[in-house]
Amino acid sequence: xxxxxxxxxxxxxxxxxxxxxxxxxxxxxxxxxxxxxxxxxxxxxxxxxxxxxxxxxxxxxxxxxxxxxxxxxxxxxxxxxxxxxxxxxxxxxxxxxxxxxxxxxxxxxxxxxxxxxxxxxxxxxxxxxxxxxxxxxxxxxxxxxxxxxxxxxxxxxxxxxxxxxxxxxxxxxxxxxxxxxxxxxxxxxxxxxxxxxxxxxxxxxxxxxxxxxxxxxxxxxxxxxxxxxxxxxxxxxxxxxxxxxxxxxxxxxxxxxxxxxxxxxxxxxxxxxxxxxxxxxxxxxxxxxxxxxxxxxxxxxxxxxxxxxxxxxxxxxxxxxxxxxxxxxxxxxxxxxxxxxxxxxxxxxxxxxxxxxxxxxxxxxxxxxxxxxxxxxxxxxxxxxxxxxxxxxxxxxxxxxxxxxxxxxxxxxxxxxxxxxxxxxxxxxxxxxxxxxxxxxxxxxxxxxxxxxxxxx
Amino acid sequence: xxxxxxxxxxxxxxxxxxxxxxxxxxxxxxxxxxxxxxxxxxxxxxxxxxxxxxxxxxxxxxxxxxxxxxxxxxxxxxxxxxxxxxxxxxxxxxxxxxxxxxxxxxxxxxxxxxxxxxxxxxxxxxxxxxxxxxxxxxxxxxxxxxxxxxxxxxxxxxxxxxxxxxxxxxxxxxxxxxxxxxxxxxxxxxxxxxxxxxxxxxxxxxxxxxxxxxxxxxxxxxxxxxxxxxxxxxxxxxxxxxxxxxxxxxxxxxxxxxxxxxxxxxxxxxxxxxxxxxxxxxxxxxxxxxxxxxxxxxxxxxxxxxxxxxxxxxxxxxxxxxxxxxxxxxxxxxxxxxxxxxxxxxxxxxxxxxxxxxxxxxxxxxxxxxxxxxxxxxxxxxxxxxxxxxxxxxxxxxxxxxxxxxxxxxxx
Numbered sequence: 001x002x003x004x005x006x007x008x009x010x011x012x013x014x015x016x017x018x019x020x021x022x023x024x025x026x027x028x029x030x031x032x033x034x035x036x037x038x039x040x041x042x043x044x045x046x047x048x049x050x051x052x053x054x055x056x057x058x059x060x061x062x063x064x065x066x067x068x069x070x071x072x073x074x075x076x077x078x079x080x081x082x083x084x085x086x087x088x089x090x091x092x093x094x095x096x097x098x099x100x101x102x103x104x105x106x107x108x109x110x111x112x113x114x115x116x117x118x119x120x121x122x123x124x125x126x127x128x129x130x131x132x133x134x135x136x137x138x139x140x141x142x143x144x145x146x147x148x149x150x151x152x153x154x155x156x157x158x159x160x161x162x163x164x165x166x167x168x169x170x171x172x173x174x175x176x177x178x179x180x181x182x183x184x185x186x187x188x189x190x191x192x193x194x195x196x197x198x199x200x201x202x203x204x205x206x207x208x209x210x211x212x213x214x215x216x217x218x219x220x221x222x223x224x225x226x227x228x229x230x231x232x233x234x235x236x237x238x239x240x241x242x243x244x245x246x247x248x249x250x251x252x253x254x255x256x257x258x259x260x261x262x263x264x265x266x267x268x269x270x271x272x273x274x275x276x277x278x279x280x281x282x283x284x285x286x287x288x289x290x291x292x293x294x295x296x297x298x299x300x301x302x303x304x305x306x307x308x309x310x311x312x313x314x315x316x317x318x319x320x321x322x323x324x325x326x327x328x329x330x331x332x333x334x335x336x337x338x339x340x341x342x343x344x345x346x347x348x349x350x351x352x353x354x355x356x357x358x359x360x361x362x363x364x365x366x367x368x369x370x371x372x373x374x375x376x377x378x379x380x381x382x383x384x385x386x387x388x389x390x391x392x393x394x395x396x397x398x399x400x401x402x403x404x405x406x407x408x409x410x411x412x413x414x415x416x417x418x419x420x421x422x423x424x425x426x427x428x429x430x431x432x433x434x435x436x437x438x439x440x441x442x443x444x445x446x447x448x449x450x451x452x453x454x455x456x457x
Numbered sequence: 458x459x460x461x462x463x464x465x466x467x468x469x470x471x472x473x474x475x476x477x478x479x480x481x482x483x484x485x486x487x488x489x490x491x492x493x494x495x496x497x498x499x500x501x502x503x504x505x506x507x508x509x510x511x512x513x514x515x516x517x518x519x520x521x522x523x524x525x526x527x528x529x530x531x532x533x534x535x536x537x538x539x540x541x542x543x544x545x546x547x548x549x550x551x552x553x554x555x556x557x558x559x560x561x562x563x564x565x566x567x568x569x570x571x572x573x574x575x576x577x578x579x580x581x582x583x584x585x586x587x588x589x590x591x592x593x594x595x596x597x598x599x600x601x602x603x604x605x606x607x608x609x610x611x612x613x614x615x616x617x618x619x620x621x622x623x624x625x626x627x628x629x630x631x632x633x634x635x636x637x638x639x640x641x642x643x644x645x646x647x648x649x650x651x652x653x654x655x656x657x658x659x660x661x662x663x664x665x666x667x668x669x670x671x672x673x674x675x676x677x678x679x680x681x682x683x684x685x686x687x688x689x690x691x692x693x694x695x696x697x698x699x700x701x702x703x704x705x706x707x708x709x710x711x712x713x714x715x716x717x718x719x720x721x722x723x724x725x726x727x728x729x730x731x732x733x734x735x736x737x738x739x740x741x742x743x744x745x746x747x748x749x750x751x752x753x754x755x756x757x758x759x760x761x762x763x764x765x766x767x768x769x770x771x772x773x774x775x776x777x778x779x780x781x782x783x784x785x786x787x788x789x790x791x792x793x794x795x796x797x798x799x800x801x802x803x804x805x806x807x808x809x810x811x812x813x814x815x816x817x818x819x820x821x822x823x824x825x826x827x828x829x830x831x832x833x834x835x836x837x838x839x840x841x842x843x844x845x846x847x848x849x850x851x852x853x854x855x856x857x858x859x860x861x862x863x864x865x866x867x868x869x
Contacts, residue, residue, distance in 0.1 A: 037498055039552075041550075202512055202513070204512055207512040209506070211500070211507070212510050275496060276500075281501055303554070322768065323709060323766070324770060341494065341496075
């Protein structure tokens with residue numbers, strides 16, 4: 001049974017869900033397809049805007065500085081495109097900052113009250129502490145991962161908490177690294193301590209998974225067990241701050257944080273963890289429920305497999321579930337199908353391919369990749385500030401975020417693209433993944449809504 | 458030695474080496490494992506992991522990873538692989554659509570063939586029942602008792618009795634599945650009433666025969682394929698153009714084998730058939746202008762074999778159909794798409810795990826104001842009913858087919 005929609009969004013990660021929400025807010029009938037979960041769900045749950053210039057060792061002072069630098073140095077960067085005036089170049093950096101800032105304020109409003117409500121803004125870099133004790137500069141973190149005063153550890157005692165049988169976090173290593181990565185006098189705490197708690201979601205002290213603990217914390221008895229076992233450690237160490245691996249709950253994380261702070265008389269925060277992390281899933285869940293609050297329809301387990309184009313216009317997209325195929329008839333389409341994780345772009349020995357519309361794939365500098373093997377876009381060093389330009393390949397796009405063909409013209413007048421399917425930025429070197437997804441999802445969703453209403457210039 | 462001879466020589470050693478080559482129709486699922494990026498999202502979503510932890514059930518990823526080992530080592534998962542309820546949540550959240558439910562069945566197939574000593578005893582017993590009767594349940598010894606039980610159920614529910622019909626040349630085969638044939642007979646009766654109400658030219662099988670899903674889940678691929686073949690012959694000889702069933706498991710499995718074995722016949726769940734083939738227009742007609750109706754607050758449970766193995770569109774149809782019935786209001790529990798633990802034959806040997814999985818559904822259902830849970834699957838109905846009852850809940854559980862049929866007008 002075919003479905004008619006004003007806006008069809010292909011992809012249900014940050015970019016797609018944001019575009020869908022923007023469309024729904026504009027009064028469109030929105031359908032978002034989510035084949036599986038992607039990079040957003042796997043993420044650390046922190047939203048990076050722009051932390052590093054590729055090749056730089058030192059992070060930007062804040063995202064505003066980062067966006068200004070990008071606007072100057074990379075006029076084709078997706079962020080820079082936000083600063084185009086009607087005539088395109090040159091980029092107006094103030095406009096870039098204003099538009100990203102608008103998207104940031106908007107998403108904070110959307111997630112307000114959810115377990116992954118966001119804290120932070122473009123004017124300040126948050127030095128989020130990771131499970132390894134290192135710091136990661138980022139712009140927005142979930143409220144549970146943030147404590148006021150964490151930019152100044154002076155004179156404080158920080159207690160790192162681990163759980164017996166939970167292999168992801170060795171709190172002793174976290175504590176040591178945390179101290180070792182800070183020189184004396186340089187924002188270093190007075191003392192660090194660590195403890196290992198016996199909190200056993202399933203009664204045995206081994207083979208415990210982060211989601212096991214998080215779900216246990218969603219239950220009263222689990223949280224009570226945590227508070228009880230933690231108390232003595234806090235008292236004996238005199239901790240001012242208590243750092244947890246991100247397991248304070250999938251649903252009740254925020255309430256748990258505040259209740260713990262009350263009970264312990266110390267500030268509580270979650271560390272950033274490796275994928276897949278509990279905060280990543282919290283973020284995905286919160287975005288999905290925000291879409292449904294806005295009246296958007298999320299089709300889970302639905303994959304766009306082919307399309308029909310007439311007169312420069314995509315007018316039908318075939319959608320597949322495990323046993324059924326049907327068509328969605330959209331007025332406009334936002335492609336937010338991701339890159340290598342989400343599957344929007346695939347790369348193998350025959351080259352790169354955009355999987356749905358078969359758009360040409362270009363590299364980070366806009367050159368066609370036509371047939372080039374993905375290895376060509378890797379760096380000899382696995383880990384370096386330059387990163388791998390592999391992560392900058394994607395589809396080319398115009399100033400309206402419409403994907404363009406080899407001739408530089410939009411491939412269809414009603415198709416827009418957002419998130420990591422876009423080329424011309426390297427999210428992994430820049431630490432800008434969710435930020436670009438947010439800002440371009442916001443812009444592409446608005447452009448698609450304007451298109452549907454006949455208001456696109 | 459010629460290539461041919463070499464091939465035969467190697468083939469002869471496979472059994473001794475405990476190597477079972479993949480069948481052609483298994484290859485797609487095997488290849489899908491190559492896409493695994495080891496992200497672990499599936500573990501975070503798995504309802505069995507959620508219920509019992511990774512210590513007891515190591516999760517979908519570890520089962521998929523088993524395929525990257527040499528084939529004889531499949532048996533090493535035997536303490537885990539039978540705890541999978543086959544709900545398909547892993548495949549649905551997987552960024553790469555790795556077909557883990559199919560991998561589970563393949564591994565069970567290999568353990569069944571090579572190390573039957575590791576197959577849970579209850580599954581071997583069930584295997585004997587299927588082989589003996591071509592049914593997933595021991596059939597009624599006394600046909601009169603069966604018909605008496607049916608009569609009592611119909612009277613309690615206020616459903617009319619529609620005589621069985623086996624009509625060669627009918628358009629539609631109504632296939633109730635083993636559960637509705639032998640246990641939840643009211644579901645079969647309700648479906649017959651619905652189909653005849655809307656004037657569908659349908660037929661039953663002369664003799665019910667299992668679709669083979671339970672055998673597939675036990676790992677008895679041979680019986681599963683035998684039953685599929687037997688059913689295909691019956692379907693062909695009846696000459697039907699469509700198959701309609703009321704069981705979620707039968708829906709997805711019949712879709713699978715119809716496609717795999719080239720039946721060329723589409724398979725629908727009755728809910729889908731009502732929505733897409735009969736059409737909402739016709740389906741809504743009996744309810745128009747009816748002054749008297751019983752108000753009902755219902756919450757829905759969406760069976761995995763429908764939403765994750767067939768299509769979530771059917772869940773939307775279920776809601777649309779309920780909304781056509783005057784007086785019915787839907788209370789969403791927020792957990793409607795979470796596995797009830799009734800699948801994968803887990804309940805046969807590890808009842809504690811099956812019932813741990815349904816705990817969250819029971820809590821979510823209890824927190825709604827619904828007086829009835831409806832679900833388009835007799836197996837989910839039974840699993841949720843017994844667990845709600847044990848939790849002391851007053852909430853009634855009814856198969857959606859029965860719920861709908863009871864609200865259709867009856868000729869007096």
